[in-house]
Every structure is written in structure tokens, then in C-alpha cells.
Amino acid sequence: MVPAVAGLVFLVLPLAGLLVRAPWSTLAGRLAEPQVLEALRLSLVTASLATLFCLLLGVPLAWMLARTSFPGRRVVRALVTVPLVLPPVVGGVALLLVLGRRGLVGQWLESAFGFSLPFTTAGVVLAEAFVAMPFLVISVEGALRAADQRFEEAAATLGASRWTAFRRVTLPLVAPGITAGAVLCWARALGEFGATITFAGNFPGRTQTMPLAVYLALETEPEAAIVLSLVLLAVSVIVLASLRDRWVSGP
Numbered sequence: 289m290v291p292a293v294a295g296l297v298f299l300v301l302p303l304a305g306l307l308v309r310a311p312w313s314t315l316a317g318r319l320a321e322p323q324v325l326e327a328l329r330l331s332l333v334t335a336s337l338a339t340l341f342c343l344l345l346g347v348p349l350a351w352m353l354a355r356t357s358f359p360g361r362r363v364v365r366a367l368v369t370v371p372l373v374l375p376p377v378v379g380g381v382a383l384l385l386v387l388g389r390r391g392l393v394g395q396w397l398e399s400a401f402g403f404s405l406p407f408t409t410a411g412v413v414l415a416e417a418f419v420a421m422p423f424l425v426i427s428v429e430g431a432l433r434a435a436d437q438r439f440e441e442a443a444a445t446l447g448a449s450r451w452t453a454f455r456r457v458t459l460p461l462v463a464p465g466i467t468a469g470a471v472l473c474w475a476r477a478l479g480e481f482g483a484t485i486t487f488a489g490n491f492p493g494r495t496q497t498m499p500l501a502v503y504l505a506l507e508t509e510p511e512a513a514i515v516l517s518l519v520l521l522a523v524s525v526i527v528l529a530s531l532r533d534r535w536v537s538g539p
Contacts, residue, residue, distance in 0.1 A: 303521065310518055311511045318515045326493050327501035328519065334409065334497060335477040338416035342424045342473050347466065350428035351454075372422045379418055380486025387414070387487075411488035412495050416477035423476055424469035431465020432458075475527040479520060 311318065318324060353365055371379060387394040387405045398404050405411045435458065443453040459466075481499040488495040490504065498516050505513035 306514065306517055306521065310514050314511070315515060315518075318512060319519075321512070323492060323501065324512065324516065327496055327498045327516065330409070330412075330493070330496065331478055331498040334412045334416055335474050337413045338420060338477040339424075339470055339474040341413065341417045342421040342477075343466075343470060346421050346424040346469070346473075347428055350425045351432060353425070354429045354432035368425050369422050371419050376419055376480065376482025376484075377486050380415060380483035383411075383415060383418060383483065383487040387411075406487055407489040407491065407495060409488075409494055412484055412497060415483040415487045416480045419480050419483050420473040420476040423472040424466075427465050427469030427472065428462060431462040431469075434465075435461040471527055471530060475523060478523060 349368065353361065353368070384391060384406060386392050387397070389395060389398055389404050389406065394404060394406070405414060439457050439461065440453050443457045444450075448456065478497075479499055480497070481503065484495070484497060485500055485503075490496050490500045496504070498520055502513045502516045502520070505516065
């Protein structure tokens with residue numbers, strides 16, 4: 289019992305310290321500061337765009353992993369989950385090596401289309417999508433594997449095409465899994481730091497998201513860092529509460 293209580297204290301005490309040290313009397317004013325609002329706006333926009341990007345690519349990828357059989361599927365699944373355990377800074381370095389101005393693809397993009405992705409808002413979206421997409425893929429793949437395929441087979445026997453069966457049968461069945469994966473993906477993108485600062489930099493109004501603003505404010509204005517941290521904490525609690533029926537079980 290004592291180790292359990294110690295573990296709980298270890299997890300809760302830092303959060304309690306954040307709440308105790310929060311500048312509650314000036315909280316509203318600090319939340320209205322231009323740099324805070326700008327970091328919040330940029331974070332919400334980039335996290336939402338990253339989630340849309342992950343939905344466009346992640347749902348088909350999850351369907352391929354769950355419903356098709358091909359050589360090397362286990363390797364592909366392992367590669368999909370690598371960003372979960374890869375240090376985000378390493379992910380940012382990898383993105384630079386591929387999409388940087390001298391990267392494998394980046395130099396072609398610059399020469400052919402005249403633009404580069406690093407240190408731009410689009411670079412923030414890509415960095416967040418890279419670290420967040422596995423959450424969506426894993427959630428959707430699990431939902432697809434749990435879905436009863438007999439409904440799809442019945443739709444096929446009634447003359448429905450594969451696309452119609454997917455849109456009218458499969459998609460409604462796995463919608464809760466897609467929603468849960470999208471929420472987790474969005475929350476992970478919102479809190480991304482390492483890949484973002486490595487690949488996109490820390491430029492206010494362009495690439496400075498909330499986690500980066502926390503890091504910068506901690507050196508010069510600790511109270512502003514606490515305010516931004518409270519916002520991220522509130523988002524995390526809301527995400528956990530919204531997914532409690534799926535991820536948290538208990539009496």
C-alpha cells in the first residue's frame with residue numbers, strides 16, 4: 289500500500305505544485321497578453337491542421353494494417369509506432385535531413401517550387417503530425433480489428449461496392465475509434481516540443497507554439513510559463529475526461 293501511495297504522490301505532487309504556484313490573481317490578465325494569445329492561437333491552428341493531415345493519411349494506413357495481408361506487415365506496423373518511442377528531437381533532426389533545404393526531398397522542393405518547410409508554420413504542422421500520427425493509427429486499427437466484418441460482407445452481398453460498404457457500414461462502426469484517435473492525436477500535437485523546435489524553430493507568431501513559449505518564458509518570466517502550463521494541463525484533463533469511457537475503466 290505504501291508504494292502505491294508513494295507512486296500516486298510522485299505523479300500528483302508536481303501538478304499540485306503547479307496549481308499552488310499559479311498566479312491566480314493575475315491569471316486573467318496574463319491570459320490576455322498578446323504573446324500568450326498568439327502562442328495559444330498558433331498552437332490550436334497547427335494542432336488542428338496536423339490532426340486533419342493525420343486523418344487523411346492515418347485512417348487509410350490503419351485500414352491497410354488491419355484489413356490487408358502483405359509481406360512485411362509487421363515491419364510496417366513497427367515503423368508506424370517508432371515515433372512513439374523515438375525522442376522528438378531525433379524526429380526533428382530526421383525531418384531536417386529529409387525536408388531541409390539540403391535534405392533528400394527538401395532541396396528538390398526548393399529548386400522545383402521555390403519554397404522550404406523548415407522554420408515555417410507548415411513545418412510546425414509536419415513536425416506535430418509526425419509525432420502524433422501513431423496515436424491515431426493505433427486507435428483506428430484497433431477499432432477496425434474489433435469491428436464485426438459480417439456487416440461488411442452482408443453489404444457486399446446486397447450489391448454495395450467496397451467504397452459504399454466502407455462509407456455506410458465500416459466508417460460508422462469505427463467512428464468512436466477514429467474520434468478517440470483524433471482527440472489523442474490533437475492533444476499530442478498540441479503538446480509537441482522537441483520535433484517542433486528542432487525542425488521549425490522558435491519564432492513568435494510563426495512557429496512559437498505553447499510548449500515553446502513555456503520554455504522561453506521560464507527563463508525570463510516564470511509566471512507566464514506557469515499560466516501557459518496551466519492551459520496545457522487543462523487541455524490534458526479535458527482530453528482524459530472525454531476519453532474516460534474508452535481508456536479508463538473502473539467501478
